[in-house]
Amino acid sequence: xxxxxxxxxxxxxxxxxxxxxxxxxxxxxxxxxxxxxxxxxxxxxxxxxxxxxxxxxxxxxxxxxxxxxxxxxxxxxxxxxxxxxxxxxxxxxxxxxxxxxxxxxxxxxxxxxx
Amino acid sequence: xxxxxxxxxxxxxxxxxxxxxxxxxxxxxxxxxxxxxxxxxxxxxxxxxxxxxxxxxxxxxxxxxxxxxxxxxxxxxxxxxxxxxxxxxxxxxxxxxxxxxxxxxxxxxxxxxxx
Numbered sequence: 438x439x440x441x442x443x444x445x446x447x448x449x450x451x452x453x454x455x456x457x458x459x460x461x462x463x464x465x466x467x468x469x470x471x472x473x474x475x476x477x478x479x480x481x482x483x484x485x486x487x488x489x490x491x492x493x494x495x496x497x498x499x500x501x502x503x504x505x506x507x508x509x510x511x512x513x514x515x516x517x518x519x520x521x522x523x524x525x526x527x528x529x530x531x532x533x534x535x536x537x538x539x540x541x542x543x544x545x546x547x548x549x550x551x
Numbered sequence: 552x553x554x555x556x557x558x559x560x561x562x563x564x565x566x567x568x569x570x571x572x573x574x575x576x577x578x579x580x581x582x583x584x585x586x587x588x589x590x591x592x593x594x595x596x597x598x599x600x601x602x603x604x605x606x607x608x609x610x611x612x613x614x615x616x617x618x619x620x621x622x623x624x625x626x627x628x629x630x631x632x633x634x635x636x637x638x639x640x641x642x643x644x645x646x647x648x649x650x651x652x653x654x655x656x657x658x659x660x661x662x663x664x665x666x
Contacts, residue, residue: 473657480555480641481594481657527593536606537653538584539643541593 439464439532441511443542451550456500456515458545460528463509469531470511471539472502476524484526487511498522523549553578555644555658563664564632572627572661576644583625584655585617588639600625601647629663637665 444459462468472484485496492504502513511528528542556575564570576583582601586594596609600619619625623644629636639662643655 471654480659481643483654483656486654531653536582536599536601536647538596538599538607538609539586539594539655540596544593 439468439530439540441470441528441530441540441542443526443528443545445545446543447546447548449548449550450518452520453517456513456518456522456547458513458526458528458547460511460513460542461509462511462528462530464530469537470502470504471529471531472496472500472511472513473527473529473541474524475527475544481527484513518547518549520549520551523547555642555656557640557642557658557661559661560659561662561664563666565666566632566634568632568665569628569630570632570663572629572640572642572663574625574627574642574644574658576623576625576642577656580644580646580656581623582645582647582653583619583623584643584645585625585627586641586643587611588641588660590638594641597627632665634665637663639663 440463442461470487473481485494487494487504495501500515525544529539531537558573584599585597588594597611598608599606603619614630616628639660641660642658645653645655
């Protein structure tokens with residue numbers, strides 16, 4: 438079974454500083470990986486996805502992630518944090534070759550201070 | 552273009568009761584998946600519907616059942632509610648295209664409280 442591990446439950450940054458949210462995955466074959474964001478009392482919004490094309494994936498709102506097979510990692514980064522980035526972030530792997538289900542990590546809460 | 556919609560937004564039930572949650576997929580989507588998100592946790596896959604049939608199921612008891620209608624909308628039913636069923640229930644829709652990785656788009660969720 439595929440799984441993802443989010444290495445930090447909470448990350449605190451100051452506005453304008455870089456963001457790094459860490460994710461490691463476990464997969465028996467080339468996985469499809471996603472990052473979703475969840476703002477308080479809201480549903481999940483797709484930030485970006487990796488599907489074995491370019492290893493550096495650009496998403497919405499200035500976020501990007503790099504797929505590193507040798508390290509089994511898919512870390513999410515942003516050069517400069519904004520107050521509106523404060524939310525819960527989920528690293529997700531897709532499992533299944535036919536009908537696919539999403540397997541979520543436990544989430545990382547990003548706190549952004551002025 | 553309407554996204555994924557869910558109803559109701561909030562629901563309060565008592566133990567032993569039954570509940571039905573509803574989901575309308577994003578326009579053009581034909582596959583609906585349901586997830587349960589307990590407080591402080593990541594979503595857990597319940598099941599997925601395509602062509603009105605359950606195609607995959609997660610580790611949830613038979614008290615959880617579903618249905619998909621010809622217009623692709625879906626219902627999630629939970630019988631004999633337990634306190635532990637209190638959670639945010641999320642619906643996600645996608646377009647099943649063989650040979651490609653589907654992207655699932657989520658609705659805002661239904662928050663269920665069981666007393």
